[in-house]
Amino acid sequence: MLAFIVRRLIQSVVVMFFVAMLAFAMFRFVGDPVHQMVGIETSLEEREALRVKLGLRDPIxxxxxxxxxxxxxxEFGISYQHQRLVSDMxxxxxxxxxxLSIISALFSLFVGVPMGVYTGxxxxxxxxxxxMTASLIGISLPTFLIGILLIFVFAVLLGWLPSFGRGEVVELGFWRTGLLTVSGLKALIxxxxxxxxxQLTLIMRLVRAEMLEVLRTDYIKFARARGLTNRAVNFGHALKNTLVPVITITGLQLGSxxxxxxxxETVFQWPGMGLMFLQAIQNVDIPIMAAYLIMIAFFFVAINLIVDMLYYVVDPRLRVDVAKAHGHG
Amino acid sequence: MVNPLLEVKNLRVEFPTRRGVLTAVDDVSLHINPGEVLGVVGESGAGKSMTGAAIIGLLEPPGQIAAGEILLEGRRIDNLPYEQMRRIRGREIGAIFQDPLTSLNPLYSVGQQLIETIQTHTEMTYAQARNRAVELLSEVGIPAPERRIDSYPHQFSGGMRQRVVIALALCVNPKLIIADEPTTALDVSIQAQIIALLKRLCREHGTAVMLVTHDMGVIAEAADRVAVMYSGRIAEIGPVRQVVQQPKHPYTVGLMGSIPIIDQGDERLTQIDGAMPRLTEIPSGCAFNPRCTQTIERCFTERPNLVQVGQSSVSCWHHDREKTDA
Structure with missing residues (x-):
């Protein structure tokens, strides 16, 4: 197990290294940052001095x-557009x-899994x-359309929920949360x-397909023949066997x-990173784009690592293979 | 005469499909006495497993019991609601399935599966159930059971897994075990061990067994009585010695002729021509008539019923006529 984690950690570092290379390459391809930072009246000497100061004259x-x-x-440097530390932003x-992401992931998981089990x-x-019919709609309607429809119904027609923003927030040291105020929660819905x-429809359909598969297996038939309760058979034996693919997909989806x-975030004017990233693209704000790229890659790598470790918790067959490899090796 | 433990009366299992109703089990009657081993033998699709599944109440939908009764110790069990039938499964009727490699849930240790089953049917505490589980594993011949109880199914060989399955089927001492091809998926060298184990345990616990198989060798070895099934019907049923040595039904005669006898040198085995009809194409009259070498006119028009011939019962017009003529 430990060897496995170490191996995966090394792989993660390699992935991050290549992502960093890509992010770094962006700076080189999108022209001279000095041109974007200074005014037209800056002299060549001053520009050169700035280059040296920024380290742009050092070897690559x-x-x-x-x-x-x-x-x-x-630290990701200073935003060209906002002239502030990217890390602060x-x-x-x-x-x-x-x-927003975690709440919506939890929502899709806690609604999607039971619906999948039920339909299975x-x-x-x-x-x-x-x-199943409703899930088809969920899968085929584009996100922005659903968002706009929701705004139209609940914000414009009914006036129950705010149409944009995050509501009131509470500062918890370095973390600014909207989960502790009524308006924050309403804005989150x-x-x-x-x-x-x-994600909900995806998880529901996945769980359903896996349940149908598992319910046909001999061990489920044998579990029934042993007289176990329906609850034990359906949730203890069947659902647990569907978890490995569900964890995989959920992990990847959380990253997405x-x-x-x-x-x-754009539809609801949610003051998150997505909105910031979009503005950064419009303004060719390379430091923010690079930071965003590296951060998202980091999330994906971290989530994948956690997912891989969860496999070990769920499936004993994987645990033993590693133990065996150690015993013999 | 003892009261039978299990009685199946005129059981009929049907599968309603888009192309009409298929009858997988047709008018099957049999009984099993306490502690007795009844072998059920027949080709694939003869309805042996369906009969077993019907008894334990686990027919796969859309399969359903269309007619007949199943009685356990005189009590009807074929029409019980799911929850009551669930209490009978495992507790009074255990089951063993064909493939031990897939009968156990790969995500739980064998101990967890045993303890779960024991606690479902008894009031035992976790510690008591665990002790009982260790006992059971040692009874079915798993070495070092205290240690192996925490192993997962994939850490056992096929034969060992079938031993675990037997332990699971026996764990609350059911009165009857339905063993559906318990050795078919196993290595030949393991088969005899598993049959011997099953036989010994059932004798010790006084458990009756319905042993479903297509292997006449296993039947001859383990069964007290045997039912030969063909196309969803019973062709012949009687004491195993009787059926093996003096088969009455032409199908049974053919079956016995197809078993190789080692000391008879290289004599050709007899063979029954043709194949068992599909469920959609069962002929009228006796279902065996297309392959039978001794057909008479009646075989094509009227269906023979089981009649007593000596110690066996046979459904064949030859024997029915003898009886009516006499």
Missing amino acids: YVQFARFVGNAATG IRERMPATLE LHRHGWLSKVF MPAFTLGLF IIAFAIIT
């Missing part, structure tokens, strides 16, 4: 090493995106058919639903939710 590998070193400590924006068990029930709907909350 030195610059890259500096970039990686800074990134590792969370991310620190302000990240809680909003993470709260009662394949021909009318409620299952309703779920529609974006979280919009962002989570696709964080990375691609952009559209939802």
